Amino acid sequence: MSRKIVLTALIFTVLIQCSDLNESFENVPVIQPLQTATLEDNVQFVSVKLSCTESNLIATDGQTNRVHQLDYETLHVLKSVGKEGKGPEEFNGIYYFDSYDGDLYVSDAGNQGIHVLNENNLEYESFIPGRLSGTRFSVQSGSIYSAAPFVDDDSIFQMISLEDNDSYYFGESNESLIPGRNYYHVLANNTRLFAVSLTEPEVEIYGLDGSLIQTVRLRDEPLLSETLQYANQFYRDPGNSSSAVILFQDATLINDHLIVNVLNHRQESNVKSTTYNNYVVLRFDGNVLQKTGAFRTNMGEGGVTSSFCVNENRLYSTGGPNQLDIFVFDIGDLLDYF
Secondary structure, three states: HHHHHHHHHHHHHHHHHEEEEEEOHOOOOOOOOOEEEEEEOOOOOOEEEEOOOOOOOOEOOOOOOEEEEEOHHHHHEEEEOEEOOOOOEEEEEEEEEEOOOOOOEEEEEOOEEEEEEEEEOOOOEEEEEEOOOOOOOOEEEHHOOOOEEOOOOEEEEEEEEEOOOOEEEEEEEOOOOOOOOOOOEEEEEEEEEEEEEOOEEEEEEOOOOEEEEEEEEEEOHHHHHHOOOOOHHHHOOOOOOOOOOOOEEEEEEEEOHHHEEEEOOOOOOOOOOOOEEEEEEEEEEOOOOEEEEEEEEEOOOOOOOEEEEEEEEEEEEEEEEOOEEEEEEEHHHHHHHO
8 A cells, every 4th residue: 555655656746747847857756776787897898888679688898899688687698799800790899789670780880881690699690781870770661770971962861771781861951950960869660760969959750761750959948958058068060070069868769758868067077967867758649759758867976878778667778987887777657657
């Protein structure tokens, strides 16, 4: 009975807090970790990015060129593959990765291609040549969708066919998009592309053909005031394509929610903030995407995340002073009401 009362109180509090999002992140729910795995004593981990697959949590390390399979419950490493090189199961600068239809697609910057591994046992299957930008990409409906690498035209997206490995570029820039097509996380479901700008407070919805459906602009969102109050430090100068500071660090799709991690900075030192990580939740219904809530995760001093993913009701994120810890948070109750 007492558990039910506590849960009801939590839901009521969340609903009140989420009904008025015109203040700062100080006024949104704070989620405490259920579990933490400390990996800094494990020499195989240096720089970790996470992805949630159907079977296991996957962590890639771009500096050691390793792919690790972790158990969702224990966070123990089940299997690791990879080394630096140019052959099968060899990498030369892993960026992001995605899973699709039982396979894991791993972007390799140095070898300019995508390695295809079996999701369950991490066995090497094939290699797809092609350049991807250093941001999240999606594999969906028989194609790889990513932000377009620097090409001669003004295309926003790149699509690589899994059938013939040919690359196609599409989607035209509009006035809201600043130069630099490498600065988008591209997430996809079976009908839509979601382009999350890393250097502008914007999220855009496109059809799989690149047709723009909706733009959600968050520049004037009071909820982001902790970050945007020093906006001149965070936005890339349109006249200087090499100058950028990341605003939206990472993003993920879960059911009908798009969750975006907002990276904060301190004004005096222009370094990442600590202790709390801020997330904005947007919900999409058909062609409409709108912000429905926000929350924070408590990761302790030095706990800024660089990568996160969601599996069922749990959010997994990197963090810790050396970015070598994995934190687990239960966000099921929040998503039910966002």
